[in-house]
Amino acid sequence: MGIYLLLILQQLIASSTHLVAKSATTLMHPATVVFMRGAFTIAFYGLWYGFARKTLPKVDRKDWPRLALLGLINLPINQLCFIWGVKFTTAPNAALAYALTPAFVVVILAMGLRAWPSRKRVAGVAIAIAGAVIVLLDTGASVRADHTLGNLMVLAASASWGLFTVMGRRMVVKYGAIYATALSFFVGFLWYVPLWLVIPTPQSLELLADPVVGASLWFQLGYLGIITSGIGYGLWYYALTKMDPHRVAVFNNLQPVFTTVLALLILGTQPTPMFLIGGVVALAGVIMTQIVK
Numbered sequence: 001m002g003i004y005l006l007l008i009l010q011q012l013i014a015s016s017t018h019l020v021a022k023s024a025t026t027l028m029h030p031a032t033v034v035f036m037r038g039a040f041t042i043a044f045y046g047l048w049y050g051f052a053r054k055t056l057p058k059v060d061r062k063d064w065p066r067l068a069l070l071g072l073i074n075l076p077i078n079q080l081c082f083i084w085g086v087k088f089t090t091a092p093n094a095a096l097a098y099a100l101t102p103a104f105v106v107v108i109l110a111m112g113l114r115a116w117p118s119r120k121r122v123a124g125v126a127i128a129i130a131g132a133v134i135v136l137l138d139t140g141a142s143v144r145a146d147h148t149l150g151n152l153m154v155l156a157a158s159a160s161w162g163l164f165t166v167m168g169r170r171m172v173v174k175y176g177a178i179y180a181t182a183l184s185f186f187v188g189f190l191w192y193v194p195l196w197l198v199i200p201t202p203q204s205l206e207l208l209a210d211p212v213v214g215a216s217l218w219f220q221l222g223y224l225g226i227i228t229s230g231i232g233y234g235l236w237y238y239a240l241t242k243m244d245p246h247r248v249a250v251f252n253n254l255q256p257v258f259t260t261v262l263a264l265l266i267l268g269t270q271p272t273p274m275f276l277i278g279g280v281v282a283l284a285g286v287i288m289t290q291i292v293k
Contacts, residue, residue, distance in 0.1 A: 003242045007251045010235035015258040016227045018091040021083050025221040030084035032204035035196045038075050038189045040225020045182035071187025076195055078160040080250050085153025097154040099132035104162030105249040117246050121289050128253035129287025134278030135256040169240045177238035250289045253282045262286045
């Protein structure tokens with residue numbers, strides 16, 4: 001039961017990422033948002049290990065290529081595609097793309113490891129995705145020509161998140177969730193900095209000193225870096241030490257439900273029958289993947 005509560009907490013955190021990222025990219029260039037998000041995350045993990053550990057576990061030489069690939073997938077691919085894609089699409093569309101993560105995980109497992117889950121679990125994944133789609137269509141997800149670029153970018157981010165999930169499991173089992181997550185961010189940041197330096201980002205870091213928008217930006221970037229990346233990614237990888245990747249990934253389909261519930265609580269909007277149906281279907285699919293073999 002404890003792992004399910006942690007995954008629900010992780011999804012509550014993740015459900016806010018689309019909204020905060022959308023807000024941050026209206027003020028700052030997406031490439032710089034990713035840079036600052038990564039800087040906050042590695043500072044968070046650096047302080048964590050500075051106080052919590054005197055020495056760090058040694059990484060086997062044979063694991064460095066996998067770690068380098070995880071870092072590349074993490075920041076330069078996943079986070080840049082997501083943050084930049086959100087700027088050119090809507091938050092519901094981004095959530096819809098991430099609702100497809102469980103499908104990507106199933107395909108990656110089948111192609112790379114030749115490990116298909118049972119038909120009943122695949123059916124559970126499909127049901128959960130269907131429920132998420134119902135919720136997101138009700139909350140404004142759509143396919144429009146002016147959103148095509150953004151939709152493709154967040155879809156690429158979703159696929160890379162599936163790959164990050166599958167490839168990272170061996171690392172988290174061997175080195176622990178927190179250390180594996182921290183390493184993927186440190187290596188990913190080393191990959192990302194040279195890329196960020198060559199991307200034109202007018203009026204980026206200067207905005208942090210702006211008396212009007214600076215405080216809001218610092219809060220949003222800190223939230224993205226510490227809460228959604230530092231804590232959210234750590235919880236996700238921790239879940240992979242307890243469960244198979246496709247059973248973990250299917251929880252992504254609860255994000256649209258949680259996002260809508262947060263809107264209900266904060267904005268006082270009323271749930272529609274379509275949302276209630278979609279939420280029940282998504283939850284049923286998630287439960288099905290956990291109890292069937």
